[in-house]
Amino acid sequence: MSWIDNSCSSFEEVFSLRDNLYRDYQSFAQVFVSEGLLDGRLMQLCQQRCEQLHRSGHSVSGLDKDLLEALPQWYNSPLFSPLEKAALQLAECFCLDPHSISDAMTDAVIAHSSDAGLVALLEYLALCDGFARFRVLLVTEEAA
Numbered sequence: 003m004s005w006i007d008n009s010c011s012s013f014e015e016v017f018s019l020r021d022n023l024y025r026d027y028q029s030f031a032q033v034f035v036s037e038g039l040l041d042g043r044l045m046q047l048c049q050q051r052c053e054q055l056h057r058s059g060h061s062v063s064g065l066d067k068d069l070l071e072a073l074p075q076w077y078n079s080p081l082f083s084p085l086e087k088a089a090l091q092l093a094e095c096f097c098l099d100p101h102s103i104s105d106a107m108t109d110a111v112i113a114h115s116s117d118a119g120l121v122a123l124l125e126y127l128a129l130c131d132g133f134a135r136f137r138v139l140l141v142t143e144e145a146a
Contacts, residue, residue, distance in 0.1 A: 013060065013137045031129060039122035047073065047086055048093045048123070052130040055097045058137040085114035089123055096127040097134070 010016045017024045034040045042064075050062040051073055061070070072079040076090045088110035095102045111120045 013133075013140060016140050027133075034122060034126055040119070040126055041085075044086055044089055044123075045126060047076075047082070048089055048127060049130045049134075051076070051090055051093045052097050052127070052134040053137070055094065056131075056134040056138050058134050060134070060137055083114075085111070088114055092123065093127055093130070096124070097131050 010019065014024075017027065034045060035042060046062050046065050047069070050065055050070070053060045053062065054074065065073075069081060072081050073090075076082050076087060082090065088107070092103060092107055092111060095107065108120055111123060115123075
């Protein structure tokens with residue numbers, strides 16, 4: 003049961019109760035795309051993996067069924083590029099145990115992107131992790 007009144011049934015509806023905060027969140031999230039910092043598919047994959055790990059029940063739109071089914075075992079799937087695999091490994095560690103992130107993991111991201119790409123990815127993972135946790139806290143969607 004949520005502490006938010008029953009008129010709000012989704013995270014977006016709850017968050018939009020504070021329209022100024024919701025706009026700022028949307029603007030910040032859009033920077034990664036508008037500035038070309040991260041690939042859109044990579045962002046969707048990382049966000050979906052964070053949502054899965056936190057069992058938020060949220061599904062990121064735009065990912066096809068094959069990718070969604072393969073995502074929990076991304077490391078064994080040919081559907082993911084080397085950069086996506088490096089980013090997903092970082093995403094899992096970021097969500098579950100940030101202290102387990104190693105230099106080798108960050109080097110793998112840099113090898114397939116750049117130092118700036120690593121920084122952007124870490125910032126984006128912080129956003130995904132935080133809002134997946136927020137989604138669970140608000141209990142706006144069915145937990146997986």
